[in-house]
Amino acid sequence: MADQTEVIGRLEDVVSTAEDFDRVVAQALPTLLERTRYSMRRFLRDTGQWSEDTAHEKFILRWSAEYLERFMLSGRNEVPCRPLYLLDAFVAKLHSRPEPFCYHPELLTPLGRFIDGLVARAVVSRDALIALYHHCYGMSPRDVIAVTGLSESESQRIYKNFRRWRESGWQRTMEMIGMTDAELEELAAEQKRHHQQFTHEAERVIRFAQDHYRKSEPDYYPCLSRPEWEAMFSEAYGHDYRLWHLVLCMDCVQKTWGLGPKRMPIVEKPRLEIRVRP
Numbered sequence: 001m002a003d004q005t006e007v008i009g010r011l012e013d014v015v016s017t018a019e020d021f022d023r024v025v026a027q028a029l030p031t032l033l034e035r036t037r038y039s040m041r042r043f044l045r046d047t048g049q050w051s052e053d054t055a056h057e058k059f060i061l062r063w064s065a066e067y068l069e070r071f072m073l074s075g076r077n078e079v080p081c082r083p084l085y086l087l088d089a090f091v092a093k094l095h096s097r098p099e100p101f102c103y104h105p106e107l108l109t110p111l112g113r114f115i116d117g118l119v120a121r122a123v124v125s126r127d128a129l130i131a132l133y134h135h136c137y138g139m140s141p142r143d144v145i146a147v148t149g150l151s152e153s154e155s156q157r158i159y160k161n162f163r164r165w166r167e168s169g170w171q172r173t174m175e176m177i178g179m180t181d182a183e184l185e186e187l188a189a190e191q192k193r194h195h196q197q198f199t200h201e202a203e204r205v206i207r208f209a210q211d212h213y214r215k216s217e218p219d220y221y222p223c224l225s226r227p228e229w230e231a232m233f234s235e236a237y238g239h240d241y242r243l244w245h246l247v248l249c250m251d252c253v254q255k256t257w258g259l260g261p262k263r264m265p266i267v268e269k270p271r272l273e274i275r276v277r278p
Helices: 002-012 018-026 029-046 054-078 083-095 110-122 126-137 141-148 152-177 181-193 195-214 226-234 239-247 250-255
Strands: none
Touching (some): 002 029, 018 029, 018 054, 018 083, 029 054, 029 083, 054 083, 054 110, 054 152, 110 152, 110 181, 110 195, 126 141, 126 239, 141 152, 141 239, 181 195, 226 239
16 A cells, blocks of 8 residues: 555656656556556446446456557656646546547447457557558568568568567457457358458448548558559658558558559459458
8 A cells, every 4th residue: 555655646746857757657557557447447437338347348458558558658748747647637638539439339349349459559560550451451461562562671571570470469469459269260250151241340340440540640641642642652752651551541552553563463452351360
């Protein structure tokens, strides 16, 4: 109890520099995570969206960690501040947005959690970002290189991204979002039984998730016209822009089809084809 009181006391004190903010927050992560979970649970209860079950507890834990990660990044720019009260204000602000994304009921379904978890991870991990090309469109490394028109030096990184994702990234991400093997197997079975309906539902959720994350983290990369994309490809610039935006925009990945090298591994335009496993 004394230790907890001491931690709270440090969080209530004013920090004057970004370095002090990082130090104080790093020493109090469990306390801050629990405070975030409490705030989210209270909000869901107050708005009639809470159920005492494992799915909601996993949901709370995942989004609390997501909120805390964002707080750690943005809070450095708010000094001088009192970290504890800044966190409260940060969470309250996110809760106050119309129809907060993280409380959308569709994201509590296995398919919603799977898609949202992959896209959320993609905004902070290059391996997960590149893996989205596989999970959304079934692309191989050669396909990703062709679709995005990468240079030879950039191309080698794509193979490394795929390898690291298969070896450890995918499993860690599934654990982070609380997807069990049974749920993954059921998703694959559902896709096989009702392929058209599954794909239609997946496209709806993916567009919803892509739109949210593309406009939030990192800075929003807007859609371009066909001539603007063509200039980017032909003049060989904007590699990171292409990698980031195209996998998070189903419309643009089809709009840019054919702008890469002429000899493309994929014959048809990319279309949604969910891959549950790497």
